[in-house]
Amino acid sequence: MPNAPVLTDTFGRHIEYIRLSVTDRCDLRCNYCMPEDFRDFEEPKDWLNFDEIERLLGAFARLGLARVRLTGGEPLLRRHLPQLAQRIASIPGIEDLSLSTNATQLDKHAVALKAAGVTRLNVSLDSLRPERIKTITKRDVLPDILNGLAHAKQAGLAPIKINMVAMRGTNDDEIEDMVGFCMEHGFILRLIETMPIGKTGRNTAYMDLQPVKAMLASRFGLIDAAFPGGGPARYLATPDGRFSVGFITPISQHFCATCNRVRLSVDGTLYLCLGQENKFEFRPLLRDGATDCELDDAIRLAITYKPERHEFLEQPDKIVRFMSMTGG
Ligand code: SAM
Ligand code: SF4
Numbered sequence: 416m417p418n419a420p421v422l423t424d425t426f427g428r429h430i431e432y433i434r435l436s437v438t439d440r441c442d443l444r445c446n447y448c449m450p451e452d453f454r455d456f457e458e459p460k461d462w463l464n465f466d467e468i469e470r471l472l473g474a475f476a477r478l479g480l481a482r483v484r485l486t487g488g489e490p491l492l493r494r495h496l497p498q499l500a501q502r503i504a505s506i507p508g509i510e511d512l513s514l515s516t517n518a519t520q521l522d523k524h525a526v527a528l529k530a531a532g533v534t535r536l537n538v539s540l541d542s543l544r545p546e547r548i549k550t551i552t553k554r555d556v557l558p559d560i561l562n563g564l565a566h567a568k569q570a571g572l573a574p575i576k577i578n579m580v581a582m583r584g585t586n587d588d589e590i591e592d593m594v595g596f597c598m599e600h601g602f603i604l605r606l607i608e609t610m611p612i613g614k615t616g617r618n619t620a621y622m623d624l625q626p627v628k629a630m631l632a633s634r635f636g637l638i639d640a641a642f643p644g645g646g647p648a649r650y651l652a653t654p655d656g657r658f659s660v661g662f663i664t665p666i667s668q669h670f671c672a673t674c675n676r677v678r679l680s681v682d683g684t685l686y687l688c689l690g691q692e693n694k695f696e697f698r699p700l701l702r703d704g705a706t707d708c709e710l711d712d713a714i715r716l717a718i719t720y721k722p723e724r725h726e727f728l729e730q731p732d733k734i735v736r737f738m739s740m741t742g743g
Contacts, residue, residue, distance in 0.1 A: 422479040422714070424721040432482040432676040433475060434515075435468065435503075436742025437493040439681050443517055443552040445539070447580055447609050447619040449739045451553055461682045465495075467701045469502045471679070474710040476508035485533070486515040486742045488681070497527035504532025513537070515578070515743070519556050521563030525570035536572045537605075538564060541579050542586045543596055551585065568600070576603040576661075581627065583620040590627060594635060598658045605648055605661040611727050612689065613737035623667045631660060647674070665690075671724035677717075678742045685717050686741050690725025690734060 422430045444451045463471070472483060483503055490496060504512045513535035514528060521538070540560055542548050548557040567575055579586070579593055590606065597604040608624055611617040631637055632651055640652035640659055647670040648661030664670075671688075678686040683698030695717035700710060726733060 420477065420479040422475075422718055424718050426672075426721070426723055428672075428674055428721070429479070430675055430677055430718055430721070431479055432484070433472065433480055434484045434486050434676060434678045434742045435472070436487050436678065436680045436740075437468075437485055437490045437496065437499065438462070438488040439740050440492050441487060441489040441517070441739055442492065442519055443489065443554055443556065445541075445552050445580075445615075446550075446585070447582070447616050447738075448613075448743070449737050450613075450615055453737070453739075457680075457682045461698070463679075463681065463683045463698065463701070465499050465502060467683070467698075468499065469506065471683070471697055471701060471710070472503055472509070473506050474707065474714055476506050478711060478714055479508075481508060482511040482513070483509055484513045484515060484537075488739045488742075489517055489519075490514060491516055491520045491524055497524065497531040500528055500531035500533050511535070515539070516563075517552075517556075517560065518563030518567070519554075519559045522559075522566040525563070525566040525572060529570045529572050534572065535574055535576070536567055537576045537578050538567070539578045539580075540564075540593075541582070542589055543592055544589070547586060547589075564600070564602075574603055575601075576605050578605050578607055580607045580609055580619075581622045581624060582609060583622040585620065587622055590631070591634065594631060594658075594660060597660075601657075603659050603661065605663055607663040608666045610665055610689065610738070611731040612734045612741075614735075615737060616734075617731060621666065624662045624664050625667050628662050665725065666727055669724065669727075674721075677721065680740060680742055687717070687721040688725055689738075689741060689743075690727050691722045692734075693720045693722050695720060 514533050515537040518538045541551050545557040549555045609619045609621045637651035640650040642650045648663050650659050650661045652659035685695045687693040
């Protein structure tokens with residue numbers, strides 16, 4: 416059997432994972448992500464359609480892509496998302512299809528997404544207090560999120576990870592409560608350091624998670640744990656392995672040397688790094704009749720644009736786009 420294809424960047428990293436933003440719109444306005452008055456959305460004519468997405472991801476998969484995450488903006492706002500999920504899950508070479516969502520509408524879509532081939536699920540949840548969720552997201556949506564989570568669990572989506580952006584002075588007093596909530600429901604918790612992406616990211620009080628890691632280890636008797644999947648999180652777990660908490664620490668301990676991913680925005684722009692401007696536009700190629708061979712060459716070229724690392728510490732003002740535009 417021939418060796419599996421591998422897409423390798425200039426620094427020897429294997430790129431096998433795409434985060435696909437299916438929309439830049441969102442029903443929430445999280446403090447650290449999208450400004451409340453933001454209106455500068457992509458026009459529908461510029462969105463990649465499902466045929467274009469399938470063709471482009473098919474080309475990536477020919478060259479070594481194995482995993483896709485649907486994200487946004489809020490991916491559940493894109494109409495007929497389960498149909499797209501099913502088409503992506505059927506692409507030869509794609510072994511893993513996952514979804515990141517704020518879960519406000521997950522109750523309506525969980526069963527169809529599971530049937531379409533989505534397995535793993537990440538849900539953003541920064542607080543368990545209704546008033547705080549309202550302050551952070553600008554909408555009173557905690558009951559909807561919890562209902563969405565219940566439906567996801569019932570539909571058999573697994574594992575379910577809770578993404579909590581840790582913000583000093585906003586939700587830092589709730590981390591232990593969130594551990595308790597995740598233990599009770601069988602969710603994996605992931606704590607995330609705020610990144611200076613857009614003015615929203617820069618204006619949100621950053622919190623170093625290294626002391627939190629030490630505190631949780633001692634408070635809950637957690638030990639270092641390996642976690643399959645090659646993602647950026649470093650994990651602690653209970654000795655019986657039934658609960659784990661991951662720490663995504665782009666600022667206090669960056670993980671660029673093992674970065675295996677790129678991000679495709681809704682308009683077909685491939686972003687090579689969250690913290691750099693390097694990008695490649697695929698929409699013109701897809702709409703101007705590029706052959707499969709030309710598409711493959713363009714992908715190989717685009718991957719050479721991937722920079723070695725972000726510079727969030729050295730150049731915190733560099734990235735003006737918001738996370739919702741790139742596909743976080
Ligand atoms: N709307 C979906 C959601 O909230 O899960 C998917 C898109 S959202 C942009 C993906 C992830 O990016 C979320 O977990 C969110 O918390 C995270 N995020 C957004 N802005 C961020 C920032 N400035 N720093 C760190 N994480 C951020
Ligand atoms: Fe929307 Fe997700 Fe950004 Fe919050 S983090 S504004 S839910 S895209």
